[in-house]
Every structure is written in C-alpha cells, then in structure tokens.
Amino acid sequence: MDNRCDGMLTYNNHLIFVELKEKNYRNNWVVKGEKQLKNTINVFIANHDLEIYKSKKAYIANNKKPNFQSSQITRMDKFKDETGFRLIIQNTIEIS
16 A cells, blocks of 8 residues: 555645655655655545635645755646645645
8 A cells, every 4th residue: 555644634625635754864755755645635536526625735744854945846836737736845734
C-alpha cells in the first residue's frame, strides 16, 4: 500500500490535506511529503466529488524548518497543475 498523508480537514466548502514532517535535512522531506499528498489526493478524487469544495489545499508542515524556501515556488505551481490543490510548504497550518 502506498504511503498516504497524515490527515485531512474539511469544513464548509474547504478541503485540506496535511502531511507533517520532522526532518531536518535537505529537501528529502519535501519530496516524500509531496508524494504522500499526491497519493492521498488521487485516492480521494477516485472516491469523492471535488466540485463541492471551493478551496482545496495541501500542506507539508515541518516544525524543524520554519523558513520557507522560495525555491519551492516551481514545485508548488506544478503540484497545483497536476492535482488542482494549492501546495503550501511551511511550519504551520493556517485555517481561515
């Protein structure tokens, strides 16, 4: 069975997938987190209707890496194109 993300939050018309990391080395944690999120999103899409959600986000959160790297912009744009979800890589998860 493929690795899946750590959790999902849903409220009103918002859908958020969450992958929590605690690694402190290079960008391996980002690559692994992205793969886990994509696996989970693909399973979700195969079984649920995304049309009811106006906001779709996926977080990779790492409390060991509080500073966001701007080099991830291309990765985040590609993730959005491939999944329809906005990828956010940071140390906190914001719900608004």
